[in-house]
Amino acid sequence: MSTLLIDPIQIMAPPSLSCRLIVLTGPSGVGKGTLVKKLLLRHQELWLSVSATTRVPREGEIDGQDYFFFEQQKFDDLINNDGFLEWAEFAGNFYGTPIKEVREKLDIGRPVLLEIELNGARQVRKTFPDALQIFLAPPSFDELERRIRGRATDTEEAIQRRLTRAKDELNASNEFDAVVINDDIDLAFLKLEEAIGFQ
Numbered sequence: 001m002s003t004l005l006i007d008p009i010q011i012m013a014p015p016s017l018s019c020r021l022i023v024l025t026g027p028s029g030v031g032k033g034t035l036v037k038k039l040l041l042r043h044q045e046l047w048l049s050v051s052a053t054t055r056v057p058r059e060g061e062i063d064g065q066d067y068f069f070f071e072q073q074k075f076d077d078l079i080n081n082d083g084f085l086e087w088a089e090f091a092g093n094f095y096g097t098p099i100k101e102v103r104e105k106l107d108i109g110r111p112v113l114l115e116i117e118l119n120g121a122r123q124v125r126k127t128f129p130d131a132l133q134i135f136l137a138p139p140s141f142d143e144l145e146r147r148i149r150g151r152a153t154d155t156e157e158a159i160q161r162r163l164t165r166a167k168d169e170l171n172a173s174n175e176f177d178a179v180v181i182n183d184d185i186d187l188a189f190l191k192l193e194e195a196i197g198f199q
C-alpha cells in the first residue's frame with residue numbers, strides 16, 4: 001500500500017478568519033463534500049459558493065443547490081462575459097465559480113468558502129492572494145482509489161481520469177497554506193476548523 005509523504009498537519013501561514021476567502025482543494029473522493037457540510041452546519045456565518053458545471057447531475061443532486069448544471073454554451077457565455085472568478089476543466093467536464101455572489105458576500109464581510117480543484121485554486125491565488133488555501137489529502141493513494149470506486153456513480157473511464165488527476169493534485173499539496181489529512185473524519189474536521197481559525 002502506497003503512503004503519501006505528507007505530514008498529518010502542516011500549517012505554514014497563521015490561519016485567521018480575517019482571510020475572508022477560504023479555498024478547500026483536494027482530490028476527488030477525498031471527502032471534501034462531507035467536511036464542507038459539517039463546516040456549514042457548525043459555522044453558519046460561512047457561505048459556500050455554488051459552482052456551475054457542465055457535468056450531468058448525479059443521482060440526488062439538485063440544480064442550484066449542489067451545482068448550477070449548465071449546458072456548454074451557457075458555461076462558455078459566462079466565461080466570455082467574465083462571469084467566473086475561476087474556472088477549469090476537470091475529468092472531461094467544466095467547473096467554475098460564478099463571481100457575482102462571491103463578491104457580494106465578501107463585500108458584506110461574510111466569509112466565503114470555495115470547494116474547487118487545483119487549477120481553480122491556482123487562479124484564485126492570483127486574484128485573491130490573501131485567500132486561505134487548504135488542501136485535503138487522503139491517508140494514502142490506495143485509500144483514495146477505494147473511496148472513489150466505493151462511490152460507484154462514475155464509469156471506469158471517469159474513475160481513471162479522476163485517479164490520474166488525483167496524482168497531480170497530491171503532488172501540488174505543498175502549494176497550500178495548510179494540509180489536512182482525512183483519515184478519521186472527526187479528527188480531520190477538528191484540524192480543518194483549526195486551519196481556518198475556528199477554536
Ligand code: 5GP
Pocket residue numbers: 026027028032051052055086087088090095096097115116117118119120121
Ligand atoms: P465532482 O464532479 O466530483 O462534483 O467535482 C469534481 C471536481 O471539481 C472536485 O475536485 C471539485 O472540488 C471540483 N470543483 C467543483 N466546483 C468547482 C469550481 O467551481 N471550480 C473548480 N475549479 N473546481 C470545482
